[in-house]
Amino acid sequence: xxxxxxxxxxxxxxxxxxxxxxxxxxxxxxxxxxxxLEGEKKAIADDIRDVYSEARxxxxxxxxxxxxxxxxxxxxxxxxxxxxxLDVYKAALGLI
Amino acid sequence: xxxxxxxxxxxxxxxxxxxxxxxxxxxxxxxxxxxxLEGEKKAIADDIRDVYSEARxxxxxxxxxxxxxxxxxxxxxxxxxxxxxLDVYKAALGLI
Amino acid sequence: xxxxxxxxxxxxxxxxxxxxxxxxxxxxxxxxxxxxLEGEKKAIADDIRDVYSEARxxxxxxxxxxxxxxxxxxxxxxxxxxxxxLDVYKAALGLI
Amino acid sequence: xxxxxxxxxxxxxxxxxxxxxxxxxxxxxxxxxxxxLEGEKKAIADDIRDVYSEARxxxxxxxxxxxxxxxxxxxxxxxxxxxxxLDVYKAALGLI
DNA sequence: GAACTTATGTCGGTGC
DNA sequence: GCACCGACATAAGTTC
Numbered sequence: 001x002x003x004x005x006x007x008x009x010x011x012x013x014x015x016x017x018x019x020x021x022x023x024x025x026x027x028x029x030x031x032x033x034x035x036x037l038e039g040e041k042k043a044i045a046d047d048i049r050d051v052y053s054e055a056r057x058x059x060x061x062x063x064x065x066x067x068x069x070x071x072x073x074x075x076x077x078x079x080x081x082x083x084x085x086l087d088v089y090k091a092a093l094g095l096i
Numbered sequence: 097x098x099x100x101x102x103x104x105x106x107x108x109x110x111x112x113x114x115x116x117x118x119x120x121x122x123x124x125x126x127x128x129x130x131x132x133l134e135g136e137k138k139a140i141a142d143d144i145r146d147v148y149s150e151a152r153x154x155x156x157x158x159x160x161x162x163x164x165x166x167x168x169x170x171x172x173x174x175x176x177x178x179x180x181x182l183d184v185y186k187a188a189l190g191l192i
Numbered sequence: 193x194x195x196x197x198x199x200x201x202x203x204x205x206x207x208x209x210x211x212x213x214x215x216x217x218x219x220x221x222x223x224x225x226x227x228x229l230e231g232e233k234k235a236i237a238d239d240i241r242d243v244y245s246e247a248r249x250x251x252x253x254x255x256x257x258x259x260x261x262x263x264x265x266x267x268x269x270x271x272x273x274x275x276x277x278l279d280v281y282k283a284a285l286g287l288i
Numbered sequence: 289x290x291x292x293x294x295x296x297x298x299x300x301x302x303x304x305x306x307x308x309x310x311x312x313x314x315x316x317x318x319x320x321x322x323x324x325l326e327g328e329k330k331a332i333a334d335d336i337r338d339v340y341s342e343a344r345x346x347x348x349x350x351x352x353x354x355x356x357x358x359x360x361x362x363x364x365x366x367x368x369x370x371x372x373x374l375d376v377y378k379a380a381l382g383l384i
Numbered sequence: 385g386a387a388c389t390t391a392t393g394t395c396g397g398t399g400c
Numbered sequence: 401g402c403a404c405c406g407a408c409a410t411a412a413g414t415t416c
Contacts, residue, residue, distance in 0.1 A: 024284035027161075030151040031285060034165060037144045044137045045389085048130055055126040061373060063387090065123075068377045069130060085349060089356045092216035093223060120380035127381060149404095157277060162391090164281045181253060185260045188312035189319060219353075222343040226357060229336045236329045240322055247318040257315075258412080261322060333410085337395095351408085 052062040071079075090096045148158040167175065186192045244254040263271065282288045340350040359367075378384045 026154065027151075027156060027281060027284045030147060030154075030156065031161065031165060031168075033147050034144055034161070035168070037140050037147065038165075041137055041140045041144070044133050044140065048133045048137070051126060051129050051133065055123075058122065058126075060123060060126065064370065064373050064377055065127065065130070066388090067370075067374060068381065068383070069127060069134075071378075072127075072131070072381070072383070082352065082355075085352050086355060089219060089348075089352055090359075092219045093356065093360070095356070095360070123377060123380045145405095156281075159392095160274065160277050160281055163278060164285065164287070167282075167287065168285070178256065181256050182259060185252075185256055185315060186263075188315045189260065189264070191260070191263070218346065219343075219348060222339060222346075222348065223353065223357060223360075225339050226336055226353070227360070229332050229339070230357075233329055233332045233336070236325050236332065240325045240329070243318060243321050243325065247315075250314065250318075252315060252318065255413085257319065257322070261319060261326075264319075264323070354409090 052065070055065060056062050074082075087096065148161065151161060152158050170178070183192065244257065247257060248254050266274070279288065340353065343353060344350050375384065
């Protein structure tokens with residue numbers, strides 16, 4: 001340890017140190033908020049995985065469940081428009 | 097078309113219908129549980145994005161924050177091992 | 193169904209049909225060009241995977257090789273700046 | 289600086305140095321092979337991007353082109369099986 | 385070793 | 401006009 005040092009152990013210091021400490025603290029808070037949120041996110045991701053596992057054990061196919069879920073996210077209108085153009089392209093390529 | 101119909105409108109039906117309905121219901125519950133969880137997950141992901149935005153507005157670099165956060169997830173021992181090998185590789189390539 | 197039909201079976205038709213056919217052909221060419229390029233890209237990706245496999249069989253750690261390769265892509269100046277900020281952040285978090 | 293040094297400047301040295309140098313050289317070759325391949329891969333990716341751009345300038349929708357291309361990669365049989373189960377699930381959810 | 389999930393980088397769209 | 405923002409595509413990591 002340095003006796004005087006430019007560290008954070010002084011009770012009374014110069015303003016510059018205060019600024020640095022304040023900044024450090026601010027960054028630390030941002031980081032911790034993010035880490036906490038990531039923790040929550042991971043917990044939910046685990047829950048989702050568990051549900052898929054349970055469904056699989058009941059005979060459902062998770063892969064196809066995912067397709068259904070993805071489809072349900074689309075607005076009916078958007079999907080219809082997309083499908084209309086899609087049909088034109090497929091026809092052009094002899095796919096249908 | 098069947099005259100009576102093998103659909104879900106009959107008040108009293110055969111057991112097979114009951115089975116189908118039960119199965120449908122089970123799948124629906126799985127799907128809805130997953131969709132709810134995904135909704136929560138997305139909300140948290142949005143929160144994380146907001147924190148990064150706020151940090152950036154305070155002058156912090158989100159890209160480097162991510163590196164720090166990733167690093168903090170590693171066990172000190174693992175990181176040291178990784179860094180040791182990394183140094184060997186860098187030396188071999190004339191990077192240091 | 194139209195009597196004469198707006199299809200591609202007529203030997204001699206109207207200009208509109210010609211336009212459609214031309215358009216179809218143009219789209220098809222775009223698609224095929226992309227598919228060919230994607231094929232080449234995949235072949236190279238496979239080659240890369242093979243090199244990593246070979247390196248691993250020689251005792252090298254692919255994960256750390258990737259870090260080195262990523263690092264070598266950075267301009268020396270950029271990397272130094274990044275590392276400088278990184279050190280500040282780590283210090284603020286008591287990581288060093 | 290060490291007087292004799294464990295570096296690569298000696299013309300004649302011990303076997304251990306030779307081993308290290310040989311190892312360094314091997315790693316370097318792996319890395320360079322990968323970097324070269326990645327360069328080629330990137331060039332092709334750029335070409336693909338250019339084709340999409342050109343197609344867009346001709347009025348085609350790249351997003352939908354991607355869907356078509358993805359679909360063309362599937363084996364007809366696989367897609368049919370998938371679609372069969374998919375229909376069952378969708379029916380259970382009242383999607384169709 | 386293959387598939388899926390997450391993370392990162394890029395691109396087009398938008399608002400100031 | 402640029403810079404932020406969201407979406408998309410790609411690449412990496414992880415799990416089975």
